Amino acid sequence: MKTAVDEIAEGLYRICSYLPDASPEEGITFNQFLLDAEDPLLFHCGPRLLFPDIGEAAGRIMDLDRIRWISFGHFESDECGSMNRWLAAAPDATLVIGEVTAQVSVADLANRTPQIWADAEVIDLGGKRVRRIDTPHVLHGWDAGLVFEETTGTLLCGDLFTHTGGGPPVRDDDVIERAFAAEDLFKSTALTPFTAPTIRALAALDPSTLAIMHGSAFAGDCQEALLGLADGYEARLLDAMD
Ligand SMILES: [Fe+2]
Numbered sequence: 001m002k003t004a005v006d007e008i009a010e011g012l013y014r015i016c017s018y019l020p021d022a023s024p025e026e027g028i029t030f031n032q033f034l035l036d037a038e039d040p041l042l043f044h045c046g047p048r049l050l051f052p053d054i055g056e057a058a059g060r061i062m063d064l065d066r067i068r069w070i071s072f073g074h075f076e077s078d079e080c081g082s083m084n085r086w087l088a089a090a091p092d093a094t095l096v097i098g099e100v101t102a103q104v105s106v107a108d109l110a111n112r113t114p115q116i117w118a119d120a121e122v123i124d125l126g127g128k129r130v131r132r133i134d135t136p137h138v139l140h141g142w143d144a145g146l147v148f149e150e151t152t153g154t155l156l157c158g159d160l161f162t163h164t165g166g167g168p169p170v171r172d173d174d175v176i177e178r179a180f181a182a183e184d185l186f187k188s189t190a191l192t193p194f195t196a197p198t199i200r201a202l203a204a205l206d207p208s209t210l211a212i213m214h215g216s217a218f219a220g221d222c223q224e225a226l227l228g229l230a231d232g233y234e235a236r237l238l239d240a241m242d
């Protein structure tokens with residue numbers, strides 16, 4: 001495995017580890033995003049066992065002790081398994097996470113007390129501005145939330161649009177088809193009456209890039225992609241209730 005680094009928007013880096021055996025078909029990627037700013041932010045820590053590779057890759061972008069904020073969308077090991085390794089590598093960093101993530105799991109597990117990142121709260125990184133958006137159960141996890149970086153229009157969209165394969169860093173095609181193929185494989189979405197409306201609200205942000213945690217980033221028509229994803233989930237929910 002080789003962990004790759006690519007700048008997918010200005011000063012916004014995708015750190016990508018491709019694990020060819022980690023899904024039944026063509027493998028899958030685990031991506032973290034490092035936002036360079038006066039106060040850099042890391043979104044997703046990555047699994048604990050991958051920290052040596054991911055940390056080395058992040059070190060090609062900046063010295064790790066420059067990182068000021070560490071965050072992730074929901075409590076699972078690919079999101080936060082290595083958080084204590086990052087906290088050790090970045091002694092001035094604050095762990096900033098959603099309230100439910102903190103209260104249910106992470107306040108107990110983290111080696112440093114987390115700061116709560118409230119829904120809709122903006123953090124000014126100095127040159128970049130990041131806004132937390134609570135998305136309970138979308139795609140899964142009571143504590144789920146995402147981050148929108150306002151200056152580049154990048155939606156750090158976590159597990160939304162998860163797809164398999166080790167494709168290029170950025171694509172502009174077929175993102176909905178790939179997402180539903182992976183959904184058929186993994187069944188990772190908590191399909192509820194709130195799934196589609198939550199995703200439609202994200203479409204209203206009109207992002208220019210989708211920073212996808214598992215798969216290639218997307219730089220086509222992001223609003224259309226989010227609306228199509230919402231419609232697809234709504235159709236599946238109605239089918240299931242028939
Ligand atoms: Fe997840």
Ligand SMILES: [Fe+2]
Nearest residue numbers: 078079159213
């Ligand atoms: Fe994930």
